[in-house]
Amino acid sequence: MAKMTFEAAMKRLDEIVALLEQGEAPLEKSLKLFEEGTKLAQFCDETLKNAQLRIEELSEEPGEPDTEGTEA
Numbered sequence: 458m459a460k461m462t463f464e465a466a467m468k469r470l471d472e473i474v475a476l477l478e479q480g481e482a483p484l485e486k487s488l489k490l491f492e493e494g495t496k497l498a499q500f501c502d503e504t505l506k507n508a509q510l511r512i513e514e515l516s517e518e519p520g521e522p523d524t525e526g527t528e529a
């Protein structure tokens with residue numbers, strides 16, 4: 458996914474899903490679309506995970522240790 462944005466990847470993924478749902482593409486074309494869709498889904502998943510990590514890091518109070526998951 459060279460230089461693809463999250464939004465562009467989601468748009469293309471929506472297009473692929475629509476094409477596959479139509480069921481009119483030949484088998485080989487469907488397999489290629491499925492493969493592309495899988496890669497796009499992985500890219501989007503990783504992008505979202507990275508965004509979540511950044512949000513968590515930015516939400517932590519400066520100087521406060523991370524106490525999530527510890528028992529009192």
